[in-house]
Amino acid sequence: MAGVLGCFAGRFGRVEPRRCAAAFVTGLLTELEVKTCWQLAEQAGHARPDGMQRLLYRAVWDADAVRDDLRQLIVGRFGGPDAVLVVDETGDLKKGVHSVGVQRQYTGTAGRIENSQVGVFLGYAGSDGHTLIDRRVYLPASWTDDRTRCQAAGVPDEVGFATRSELAADMITAALDAGVPAGWVAADEAYGNSAAFRAHLRHHQLGYVLAVSRSHLVPLDGGRTRVRADRIAVNLPKTAWQRRSAGSGSKGPRYYDWAWLDDVCTDADPDDAGRHSLLIRRNTTTGELAFYRCWTPKPATLAQLVRVAGIRWTVEESFQAAKGQVGLDQHQVRRWDSWHRFTTLALAALAVLAICAADAARHDPADTGLIKLTVNEVRRLINASIIRPISNLAHRLRWSQWRRRHQARARRSHYTRRLNLELQP
Secondary structure (H helix, E strand, O other), rough: HHHHHHHOOOHHOOOOHHHHHHHHHHOOOOOOOOHHHHHHHHHHHHOOHHHHHHHOOOOOOOOHHHHHHHHHHHHHHHOOOOOOOEEEEEEOOOOOOOOOOOEEEEEOOOHHHHEEEEEEEEEOOOOOOOEEEEEEEEEOHHHHHHHHHHHHHOOOOOOOOOOOOHHHHHHHHHHHOOOOOEEEEEEHHHHHOOOHHHHHHHHOOOHHHHHHEOOOOEEEEOOOHEEHHHHHOOOOOOHEEEEEEEEEEEEEEEEEEEEEEEEEOOOOOOOOOEEEEEEEEEOOOOOEEEEEEEEEOOOOOHHHHHHHHHHOOOHHOOOOOOHHHHHHOOOOOHHHHHHHHHHHHHHHHHHHHHHHHHHHHHHOOOOOOOOOOOOOOOHHHHHHOOOOOOOOOHHHHHHHHHHHHHHHHHHHHHHHHHHHHHHHH
């Protein structure tokens, strides 16, 4: 934990926010059920939540610079030329209309259109570990077209509308410019269906295995013919399928049947010297199909493509750990800076768990009869051996009184406002 906290300690010019940031990350690793500024301040032994709130709102520090330090630390631990950059998004259900980026929109968290806030994230998967290394909050056009609303939420004037795939491309470019070693990109169909996103990756000479929808039109014969992906699968002979594992899961190897149509899907790009292909995955039990547009700057093997396709699920594991273990979705902030600051500190806490789990796996004996340490178990051990909960009764009672007094003032304010509205002619 000290290594992660130490990597960005120099980004704080004063000792107070530096200590608050360390206490904030430590609090995110605790077993608190709710991880907002109030709970984190009480856990840290503070008399009031002001310090934690100031860290997110008014303290002077650059969340992007801290992100850069974290990214460098993670790459130094997990990095390699065959590492995979994994793009995905996650949504947090919200009430109201003032939190930055909130509107009624589709989110996979709920599986439907809800009032929500969506963040696009970049994961990094190396040979012995994976975690999240970057983040962007998605601003719908309803926000970027209303500059007054943006100013109220602290959105910088230079920030305009960008699609989710454009945000993903921006994060990938930033990672490459920072020297992050990677050979591949994986993403779901929301990004794979974007021709501009695929072209961006080819421009950077990054191989990709990107999921596409079953209705995706696959260009054949140099682009002269376009056929739906699912129609191509119907006509494949039995000999076209090979059973391979997409990696190990909680119940063993994840076997699927794979069909690989090499040297098809060529986009109309005369400067493109790479190899295009279509990869089809079939569930061995249900027969359900999934489709991937693939490109590599040099010839690749089916085993390489299957490996990258399987690694895409690491970002889902990272989201689950980030929300379940370090409170990624528990921020109660409205402003642009506050969202990026909270999310960056949550990624720091997640990095602690990911690095500890990887280090433990590397040093464990080969045959112990135990599964490898998970991030969940690492957090339990950190709480049992490092983080000492405050059991001082007077401290807990003072916080109980502070919360109740604050809530009473808030209730009076809401009642007064409602009464004034009702009395207006």
